[in-house]
Amino acid sequence: MxxxxxxxxxxxxxxxxxxxxxxxxxxxxxxxxxxxxxxxxxxxxxxxxxxxxxxxxxxxxxxxxxxxxxxxxxxxxxxxxxxxxxxxxxxxxxxxxxxxxxxxxxxxxxxxxxxxxxxxxxxxxxxxxxxxxxxxxEGFTQKDLRVTALTALGKMLSEGIHTDIIINASDGSIGAHRAVLAARSPVFMSMFSHDLKEKEMSVINISDMSIEACHVFLTYIYGNITHQDFLYHRLDLLRAADKYDVMDLKDACHESLLEDIDTSNVLERLQNASLYHLPKLKFCCMQYLVRFGKIYDIVEDFNTFIQSADMELVGEVFNEVLSVWKGF
Missing domain, CATH: 2.60.210 (Apoptosis, Tumor Necrosis Factor Receptor Associated Protein 2; Chain A)
Incomplete structure (x- = not known):
């Protein structure tokens, strides 16, 4: 044996x-x-x-x-x-x-x-x-943050204290602070350091985010996001983190998305793992679908996935299926 x-x-x-x-x-x-x-x-x-x-x-x-x-x-x-x-x-x-x-x-x-x-x-x-x-x-990183300073930063955002930049989301606007955004994102830093329209007009247009998701993204940047908001908006936060190069947020989303993979979300997470270059999430989704056989529990959803997903990714899934079949 x-x-x-x-x-x-x-x-x-x-x-x-x-x-x-x-x-x-x-x-x-x-x-x-x-x-x-x-x-x-x-x-x-x-x-x-x-x-x-x-x-x-x-x-x-x-x-x-x-x-x-x-x-x-x-x-x-x-x-x-x-x-x-x-x-x-x-x-x-x-x-x-x-x-x-x-x-x-x-x-x-x-x-x-x-x-x-x-x-x-x-x-x-x-x-x-x-x-x-x-x-x-348990274990959410907020407990390790310096509560007093972060409370003050959160108050600056929530009460609009001396804001100097307006962010226009798809369905609303919110005031923020250049210094905070630049400190947390090299993309924002570049916007405010060079002769770009955001520097001259004091406006940032983020048309691919709702005002609710944008507000949650800013609460992360300001250090006072709640665990519930983080979980609910993980995919929106992942997209924003990738777009604005907030790597600690991208890593946090990556690790969190690994924790509750199931048949209702595995295909969506596999697509996002491929799109945003999250190798660990991609491996776990592949393993869940193929090695653990959950692909058989969602045949109808998988057929829909095949029709709309990136063909290279679909090919990877089928190669994994063939590999497992050969060994079983």
Missing amino acids: TENAYRVDTTSRLAQWRIDNLAACTYRKSDPFKIGQWNWRLVLEKNRNLFIKLYPELSSLNKDSPPIVSFIIKVVSSFGGRKALVHPEVTDKLMKSSEDFIWAFEVPLTGRFIIDLEFLDLKIASPNGGELSSIWT
Whole structure:
């Protein structure tokens, strides 16, 4: 039996364990795989029935804070055509031991199959009680900023204090400050440093952004964007960051878009990854679609994608499909 028999492949919130030959054993435990801040294990046991177990490895460092997890788990078999057995969605389940989640099968599994595990949310159980929060909403960079100075900058924007430049969006205008824009964007710096119309007229036209998206973009530049606005406007922010060369914002959008890839957004994100040269996002979208087999769940959407997407990108997807088929 090869080492690959125990390996679990992962992307941001998805894990897959490929089983080539279950008949050769009655017990198999996967290698640990990291999702969130825990190492997880999957276990297969075969007695009269087949059992699948999932559990986190709790150490002395995290045993007092076990995860509360929401997930979807299914078994996908290629025997006799692609078929899936899906467990009902598990929501907010406290996981402290190897016995907390056990899925029993009465239907025998033959041939090759995949255990497909998609984490929907991960929360930490606090020993002192209190409100639970998702670990995927923590760590936003705003908490590291210097609050007093940023509050003042935000006030300059929100109250229009001594603004000296007007930004015209597609459906409205907002006042801003040349010095702040120039400090955060080399493109704005160039506008104000050379004999361009923006320097003479004190106006910047951004006709490809709504006033709402433009305001959120400026709140990022001024350092007081909210997490909710950041998540809601990520694609608008990505476009603006690329256009005005705000690389820290582009990086933040890139990392954030990796965290919640699913069937409803993967094709759009793949297109944006190609358009804005985001290699990590492109790789993860390809992996999600092809290696993890989610392309079969969105066949109609993928057909529409083929008709409208860049042909070079479509070719890359098909090459990846062919590569995976050859190895399966």
